[in-house]
Amino acid sequence: MDMDLHAWAHRPAEPLQKSSTGLLKGLTFSVKDLIGVSPWPLRASTQAPLPHVPDNPVTQKLLLAGATLIGKTHMHEIALGIMGMNPVAGQALNPLSPNRISGGSSSGAAITVATRECDFALGTDTGGSIRIPAALCGVYGFKPTYNLYSTQGVLPLSTTCDHLGTFARNIHMLQLVHQAILGERPLHLSWKGIKVGLWNIRDWVSPEVWETTENYSHKLQRLGAQVELFDFQVPTSTYGTIVLAEAAFTHRAALEREEKGFSEGTLALLQQGRAITAVQYLAAMKERNMVRQDLKGLFHRYDVLIAPTVPCIAPLLGEDSLDLPEGKVPLRQAFLRITSPWSLLGIPVVSVPLPLRGLSVGVQIMMPHGEDTRLLGLCAELG
Known part of the structure; x- marks a missing residue:
């Protein structure tokens, strides 16, 4: 089945095992093919030459x-x-419906967890690359606080926004892996008295996704949380300017070659990144700092923020735009604007899968920087 879904980049004859004892004994995992693991190759699903990446x-x-x-x-x-x-x-395919996209960029990581080929997976999230495939494939995705899980030994896309994170089929597995990485014991926390802000983006998602998200907020209220809507603006160009400029810098050697090795769409984005001036880049970084101040204000009002993870169920292969309450929106924009602010700002987020019409969407649950163990503990209370 995995061949049909295009989940695997490298399946060695012999898996890697370094210890037969420990907290994760007996568990299996996969890693996204931009994570350094010697002696295995690292290709990042491209034919372009890549900078050297050490072990993660x-x-x-x-x-x-x-x-x-x-x-x-x-x-x-x-x-x-x-x-x-x-x-x-x-093309990676959705395990819940192979005529639909899986989401990305950590496509295979989400698929291998959803198909039970492994217990958990490591992926990366720069603008939604863990949370989006997790939501569309029906699994949990965790993007920790920026730099909490080391991105050494990970091929960079954007040093400002890259996060290493995890996928699993339940929250307890995410907690166990978190404990193995950081040594912090899992918590189990109550929602009683927790102030929750629900991001008011009704026009950015399909009516059924908004209804699913509202139903989830009612579940939190039944557990004792207080929920209210909040508005939050992030300039749309801020994320794109930073990420494309930094991606073009990472891949500058390949971009100098005659045969660059990138597909047409990827190359077009990298060329956009090359054209960004230092003045534009520094202005975007300044905007990011201003938005971080706005976020601090939000976390004075709320303990937890929630929002949809995706605007719709997984689009069919070949679809390039969505019909949303606000009108027709290009696919990339419709997805990125919901998830990218939280990567840009570096706060911890869990995407919880929510079933919808035999497929899956998700809700993002977010807390302030460094509250990762508490965030996982609150999510554990939800089952």
Whole structure:
């Protein structure tokens, strides 16, 4: 089945195992193919030449905790996209409905967890690349606080926004992996008296996604939380300017070559990044700092923020725009604007899968920087 879904980038004859004891003994995992694991190849689902990537310390820590690494997973080319489209290495398909996209860029990571081929997976999230495929494939996705899980030994896309994170089929597995990485014991926390802000983006999502999100907020209220709507603006160009400029810098050597090796769509985005001036880049970083101040204000009012993870169920292969309450919106924009602010700002987020019409969407649950163990503890209370 995995071949049909294009989940795997590298399946070695022998899995990697470093310890037969430890917290993660008996568990298996996969890693996205931009994470350094010697002696395995790293191709980032592209034909372009890549900078050298050393071994990732988080992966090594998981191996020493007793987990077995069974392979590397396919992704949106060089992680520059959140749909999972890949004309170079083949299109990843949704395990819940193979005529639909899986989301990306950590496509294969989400698929291998959803199909039960492994217990958990490591992926990366720069603008939604863990949360979007997690929501569309029906699994949990965790983007920790920026730099909490080391991105050493990970091929960069954007050093400002890249996060290493995890996928699992339940919150307790995310907690166990978090404990193995950081040594912090899991918590189990109550929602009683918690102030929750629901991001008011009704026009950005399909009516059924908004209804599903509202129903979830009612569940939190039944557990004792207070929920109210909030508005929050992030300039749309801020994220794109920073990420494209930094991606073009990472891949500058390949961009100098005559045969660059990137697919047409990826190359077009990288060329956009090359054209960004230092003045534009610094202005975007300044905007980001201003938005971070706005976020601090939000967290004075609320303990937790929630929002839809995706605007709709997984689009069919070949769809390039969505009909939303506000009108027709290009696919990439419709998805990115919901998830990218929280990567840009570096706060911890769990995407909880919510079933919808035999497929899956999700809700993002967010807390302030460094509240990762508490966030997972609150999510554990939801079952």
